[in-house]
Amino acid sequence: MRISEILRLVWLNLSQNKFKVILTSIGIVVGSATIMMVLAIGTGGREEVAEQFKNLNAGAIDISCEGETSGGISFAMGGGDMIAFSMPDNNMPSGSISIGGGGSFGGGNDWGGFGEIFGFDGESTEKQEFVTLTTEDCEELSLFVQGIADATISYSTSASVEGGDLDSASYYTIAGVQDNYDTISNLEMSIGDFLTEENNENKEKVCVLGYSVAKEIFGSAYDAYDAEIYIDNRRYVVTGVLSEMGTVASGISPDTAVFIPYETGIKYITGSSISPTLTVIAEDVNQVDTVMADVETALADSYSDSTFTISDAGTKMEAASASNETLTLLLISMAVIVFIVGGIGIMNVLFVSVKERTNEIGILKALGCSRRDILLEFLLEASFTSLVGAVLGVLLSLGITPLVEIFSVRVSLSVSGAMLSLLFGVITGSIFGFYPAFKASRLIPVVALNQE
Amino acid sequence: MIEMKGINKGYLLGEEKLPILKNIDFTVEKGEYVAILGPSGSGKTTLMNILGCMDEMDSGEYFLDGMAIHETGQHALTKVRNEKIGFIFQNYQLIPTYNVMQNIIMPLLMRGMSHQEAQEQCRKTIELLGLEHRINHRPSELSGGQKQRVSIARALVGSPAILLADEPTGALDQSSGRDVLKLFRELNEMGNTIVMITHDLNVAKSARRIVRIVDGRLYENEP
Incomplete structure (x- = not known):
């Protein structure tokens, strides 16, 4: 039989059993969606790691006491x-x-x-x-x-902040830093200037806001500049706002931190109960x-x-990447398991389908349909059922991406991820569909024909 | 057309082999219309299956249209079934999900024809059997007589060497049965070779020649 005619028969059979096709392919739907999401989350994670470390000084070494x-x-x-x-x-x-x-x-x-x-x-x-x-x-x-080219010391704590558009006091990360922290951590100013040596020596109540903090408290960096906030009920003048950095330096995320002079923080907020981090630049x-x-x-x-923890930026990046890769591997393993379960589901349904259609197979054999044609017809039915499942899976992953992003998980969907999901789906269905199709092709005509 | 010599066939019943066909010699000439008449359990369906190349004989020789079937492998038998034999079954054996046209053209598609070619080739057969207005109907939308006509059309469409009919009127009412038998006579008059299996003497009488099968043995005349 011509392939085009077999495809026509496959289409005929599938189109007349739409609901069955969808139910059969549910395992593949879940598997494909999982693969696509895993790849997207893995890629998103890698991008996030890269973004977090993009401004990190390659020669930076952090030292803290354990x-x-x-x-x-x-x-x-x-x-x-x-x-x-x-x-x-x-x-x-x-x-x-x-x-x-x-x-x-x-x-x-x-x-x-x-x-x-x-x-x-x-x-x-x-x-x-x-x-x-x-x-x-x-x-x-x-x-x-x-x-050592340069060195600085910093610490972070949490304190209540009031002012700006805030209705009530909110807790923010307060980072006590020296005047060279911005150059060591490659921070960029959106507006104003970073803290100065004089600010530190005189223990002045001034601060520099991270980009996200400025937006949260004042609505914009422009509005925040030269404004006042209250940290632990003490008035601080905002002397500058950082650009959006997205990085982590010395354990501090600049976007969500309020930077104050090192000595000011010790005097007014933390006392001496701090665990500072020394950062030196090679x-x-x-x-x-x-x-x-x-x-x-x-x-x-x-x-x-x-005992001290001494870590460099490269090690941190490697650790973050390794952690991300481990997570991706874990998720891929999960997706493979889902695929296997989905494949077994397809195999079961196809076995039932072959059983149901034994008489039909007998008729086809009596009319002179070859084993190859019957094998191909059932195999293609399995492949197309899987393809339908894989397409639905890809669509499902597109649908659930916004929901996943609500939980601050970075998802980076890609065409290659979608293609891989489709490929995995079809391959899984075809592999698991082969045995039932093979069994169908091997049925003895007279036995199959007399099957009720 | 058909020449069977010393055909034996049995089935294993536990460890014992139960003989079904015993030393069958059977010949059908081209253009003949033969009825194989026998009661239930006489072995007529087994004989039909062997005639239709759907079952293997234990021993004996079978020649169909000059081809030694007993020496032919499964793959070639598939081709023989498609090109040389037209099956007409008691319960029609139509594929329920296909419409009339799709059912009828199946043997042609199996020969490698395209859908278009097959539809053109079966047009005459459809007209002959009066199914023009039913081609888009599913089997479930047809009467028993119409279903059997579709089954006959499917058997005829590939111009086989022989038509094998297994109790063709068994599932039909008297009137539809009569119509089918009349059609068989007409097809035979048109030159088709027909072998029909039945347990009903009245049905068998429509054939030009009757052979009886009793307890696995074939008799040309009354046993």
Whole structure:
């Protein structure tokens, strides 16, 4: 029989059983929609990761202290240059250790001698695990670790904000930063200027708003500029608004943060109970690993009982990408399972269909229809049923995309994703439809003809 | 046209083989109209299936239109069924989802004809059987007599060497049955070779030659 005539018969059979076709293809509908959504969410995730890190300085290294305080400590260095490590109020020692000893920082620029100058004088009543990094640490690292172009320190907390169009106080991320934070984090101003050194030194109550915060509180960056907001009931003047960044730097999302001078935040909002992050920029991006190792050594020498998390931008990007890929892989596995279930559904329905149409197959065989033609007819019916399911699945995914986006999931639909869904759908249906079609083609004419 | 020699056929019943056809010798010449008459269980349907190349014989030789069917493989038998045999069944065996035209042209489509070619070729057959006004109807919309006409049209459309009719009037009322038998006579007069299987002597009498089958054996005259 000609392929065109077989296709005509397939169309005839399918068009007369529309409801059955739709019911049969439900598994494929779900499978195709899942594949399309998985690909779209995976692509969206990758794009989001890329966007989040697009302004990230490739040489940026973030340093923060791990662990919790289990006791207190005080350091006292004797002789030479003194470095005082202040502890948060709530971490004040129940015992004390004084670190003493003469000497200086190994002749100024030689960081190698930094650790050696410390000598423990006294006993620890409880093991120290947590230290609060300070601006002094930041300065020392810049001075004594080679290959650092710039360094800054920042922290974030949450505080109530009032003003502008807000009906009531809302909590926002407050980031205490130094004046060089904007250059280190590649932040761009939409209007106004970033915080200055004077703002920090004088502990001035000024702030820079992230783009989303400015829109939420004032409606626009323009309206926010030079306006006033109240953070923890204290009045702050908005000296600038950032452009929309979409990135994350030092654990702070600039779009949704309110930036205030580092010292202002400590004085008026957090006190000393902060967990700051030191960010250093390697002069040469190819030397990031060396700088990280030197920073780690220096910190280990200084704080031998503490553990620090030192991560670079590349590692973060890799981690985020790996996490995204793992999620995509998980979702693809889920989609494959859905396809298999859908395929088994198609196979079952086709088996029933072959059983129902055994007499018809017998008639066709009696009239001289070849095994090949019968196999082809049933296989094409399975393929077209799957195609219908796959098309419905793609349409379904288009329909549910806005719903998924409501939950802040980035979905990036693509033509290639749709084509892949269709392909997977048809292949699944054809594979699972083959066996019933093969069985139909192998029926013995006289047995099939007498089947009621 | 048909030459059968020493045909035997049996079915396994547990471990024992139950003989159905016993040493059948049967010949049909071109243009003959033969009725095979026999009671239920006599083996006439099994004989019909072997004649129609739908079942295999255990032993014996069968020649159809000069072709040694007993030596022919399944693939070739499919072609034989399509080109040399026209089946007319007791319960019509029409495909319910196809309309009259689609049912009739099926054997032609199986030969590789296009839909258009097949429709043109079957026009005369449709006229002969008076189905012109029914071509778009489904089988469920036809009477028993009309269904059997469609079945006959489908059997005739490919100009087969032989028409095999299995109880062609079995599902019809008396009047429709008479019409079908009259049609068979006319088709035979037009040169078609017909082999009809029936259990009804009155139906068999419409044929020009009657052979009887009793307990798997074929008799030209009264057993």
